[in-house]
Amino acid sequence: MNETRGLWRGRSTANFEETGENGEWVTGLLAYLSHDHLSAQIYDRLLQKCFEVDPLTLGECTGVPAMNDMTIFEGDIVKTEYGSEIVVGVVEYDKYSGAFILNDGVYDYMFGSDITGDECEIIGNIHDNPELLNCR
Numbered sequence: 001m002n003e004t005r006g007l008w009r010g011r012s013t014a015n016f017e018e019t020g021e022n023g024e025w026v027t028g029l030l031a032y033l034s035h036d037h038l039s040a041q042i043y044d045r046l047l048q049k050c051f052e053v054d055p056l057t058l059g060e061c062t063g064v065p066a067m068n069d070m071t072i073f074e075g076d077i078v079k080t081e082y083g084s085e086i087v088v089g090v091v092e093y094d095k096y097s098g099a100f101i102l103n104d105g106v107y108d109y110m111f112g113s114d115i116t117g118d119e120c121e122i123i124g125n126i127h128d129n130p131e132l133l134n135c136r
Contacts, residue, residue, distance in 0.1 A: 078122055
């Protein structure tokens with residue numbers, strides 16, 4: 001069984017009131033997402049603690065392993081090769097195909113058919129490193 005199935009990632013809001021900065025990244029099961037998408041909670045993998053997370057940072061796990069034993073999440077910025085081209089793009093969920101894609105701003109590359117995870121290097125994410133998208 002794929003142990004990444006059903007996992008989500010979000011940034012904890014634990015320190016927001018004190019510092020104005022969001023906290024650490026939390027990975028686990030999505031426990032709650034309000035109808036208006038203004039609040040969200042993630043349980044840790046052992047279901048021992050529930051974290052309030054910024055719903056704008058929520059990203060679903062793709063289940064696709066990347067280089068260095070990392071797992072790719074929605075919102076990750078990934079670098080890979082497609083033919084002779086180097087592609088840098090954002091991992092997104094495409095509701096029309098029902099699949100995760102890599103969007104480089106021009107083309108959409110589907111995981112599994114166009115690219116595979118073992119060719120992908122996670123270089124950041126859209127929340128911590130949006131400047132990485134300027135190089136595409």
